[in-house]
Amino acid sequence: MKSRAAVAWEAKKPLTIETIEIGGPKPGEVLVEIMATGVCHTDAYTLDGLDSEGKFPAILGHEGAGIVREIGAGVTSLKVGDHVIPLYTPECRQCKTCLSQRSNLCTSIRATQGQGLMPDRTSRFSCERVGGQGGEIFHYMGCSTFSNFTVLPEIALAKVREDAPFDKICYIGCGVTTGIGAVVYTGKVWPGANVVVFGLGGIGLNVIQGARMVGADKIIGVDINPAKVEMARKFGMTDFINPKEVGNDHVVAAIQSLTDGGADFTFDCTGNVNVMRQALEACHRGWGTSIVIGVAPAGAEISTRPFQLVTGRNWRGSAFGGARGRTDVPKIVDWYMEGKINIDDLITHTMPLDEINTAFDLMHEGKSIRSVVIY
Numbered sequence: 001m002k003s004r005a006a007v008a009w010e011a012k013k014p015l016t017i018e019t020i021e022i023g024g025p026k027p028g029e030v031l032v033e034i035m036a037t038g039v040c041h042t043d044a045y046t047l048d049g050l051d052s053e054g055k056f057p058a059i060l061g062h063e064g065a066g067i068v069r070e071i072g073a074g075v076t077s078l079k080v081g082d083h084v085i086p087l088y089t090p091e092c093r094q095c096k097t098c099l100s101q102r103s104n105l106c107t108s109i110r111a112t113q114g115q116g117l118m119p120d121r122t123s124r125f126s127c128e129r130v131g132g133q134g135g136e137i138f139h140y141m142g143c144s145t146f147s148n149f150t151v152l153p154e155i156a157l158a159k160v161r162e163d164a165p166f167d168k169i170c171y172i173g174c175g176v177t178t179g180i181g182a183v184v185y186t187g188k189v190w191p192g193a194n195v196v197v198f199g200l201g202g203i204g205l206n207v208i209q210g211a212r213m214v215g216a217d218k219i220i221g222v223d224i225n226p227a228k229v230e231m232a233r234k235f236g237m238t239d240f241i242n243p244k245e246v247g248n249d250h251v252v253a254a255i256q257s258l259t260d261g262g263a264d265f266t267f268d269c270t271g272n273v274n275v276m277r278q279a280l281e282a283c284h285r286g287w288g289t290s291i292v293i294g295v296a297p298a299g300a301e302i303s304t305r306p307f308q309l310v311t312g313r314n315w316r317g318s319a320f321g322g323a324r325g326r327t328d329v330p331k332i333v334d335w336y337m338e339g340k341i342n343i344d345d346l347i348t349h350t351m352p353l354d355e356i357n358t359a360f361d362l363m364h365e366g367k368s369i370r371s372v373v374i375y
């Protein structure tokens with residue numbers, strides 16, 4: 001069948017809208033009509049050529065929501081008409097990691113997903129404009145939500161309730177779950193905890209509302225851009241520190257004085273390795289935990305004095321918020337529908353597929369929190 005898609009032909013070039021050919025779902029696969037997709041920093045990172053594994057031509061996009069239109073042989077957990085959110089972190093419930101219940105990093109299709117291919121090592125996408133054999137276009141993060149129709153393995157789709165609006169819940173496919181999940185699943189933040197969030201962009205705001213949802217006491221935001229304060233307060237931030245005002249060397253001391261010695265939990269949502277160090281050192285001696293969410297530039301390294309760890313601080317990371325996609329994503333959709341979390345105010349821009357390059361411009365100019373393409 002044919003589909004409209006935004007194709008990334010090479011790094012640092014705008015996407016172009018093409019009519020592509022899609023192969024039907026093979027055994028264990030599902031054809032999904034994407035109804036809406038967010039545009040995330042990770043898409044921009046790959047399009048900017050910063051992702052060493054990035055492959056071109058590709059159909060980017062990993063933050064979608066849509067409807068099952070066709071199922072391949074052997075698919076049992078989904079049927080035509082189901083509403084779904086694609087998962088770049090699948091949940092097979094059979095691999096060593098899934099069975100361990102200790103991590104969400106399912107390994108079942110990791111190798112082929114990283115190569116831009118389906119589990120049988122082929123692509124379902126092709127386009128006449130591509131030269132070479134078959135005219136193949138690569139998949140991206142196993143999702144490729146910048147195509148109106150896409151094919152995913154059954155284990156990479158979360159089935160969600162049908163009354164939830166696609167143009168909002170698509171954001172649960174990455175940003176919302178990354179931030180809220182880091183609080184709920186990775187950190188297991190307790191009621192009354194003091195929490196510090198470094199970086200008040202889309203991810204940081206979701207950490208803040210996750211902390212509020214679980215009943216954190218102080219929720220301290222740290223950002224070099226004071227324009228972020230108003231929105232952060234709306235989402236639950238109680239205190240704000242601007243490193244440019246207190247002095248970068250005094251950020252840790254400022255946090256210690258607000259939290260009676262150090263935070264129970266800190267979250268890096270900047271991707272800056274110097275900030276990651278501050279976030280660790282701002283943790284309370286004996287038990288404080290710092291969780292790295294931000295993605296650092298290729299080759300960057302973190303450092304601190306080992307004494308920080310000897311004296312009981314914990315340094316952890318979180319991918320996709322530690323959420324097990326098929327199990328936890330439907331619950332997060334419920335939290336949205338029940339009014340426990342706010343997604344509407346984070347979606348600052350919407351546009352049709354033809355204007356998808358505008359979403360990247362708005363992101364680079366810092367004008368959007370999240371742009372959503374509606375098909």
Ligand SMILES: NC(=O)c1ccc[n+]([C@@H]2O[C@H](COP(=O)([O-])OP(=O)(O)OC[C@H]3O[C@@H](n4cnc5c(N)ncnc54)[C@H](O)[C@@H]3O)[C@@H](O)[C@H]2O)c1
Binds near residue numbers: 271
């Ligand atoms: N781990 C995951 O699964 C995952 C998933 C999605 C995104 N991410 C990463 O999360 C990070 C945040 O994403 P986002 O969409 O919120 O980005 P964003 O650019 O919208 O927000 C970053 C914020 O950090 C602030 N900031 C920058 N330097 C700072 C500093 N030195 N001190 C304090 N604040 C500073 C900026 O002013 C901005 O408000 C990115 O690195 C992104 O790649 C991780």
Ligand SMILES: [Zn+2]
Binds near residue numbers: 042
């Ligand atoms: Zn993302």
Ligand SMILES: [Zn+2]
Binds near residue numbers: 094095098105
């Ligand atoms: Zn698995």
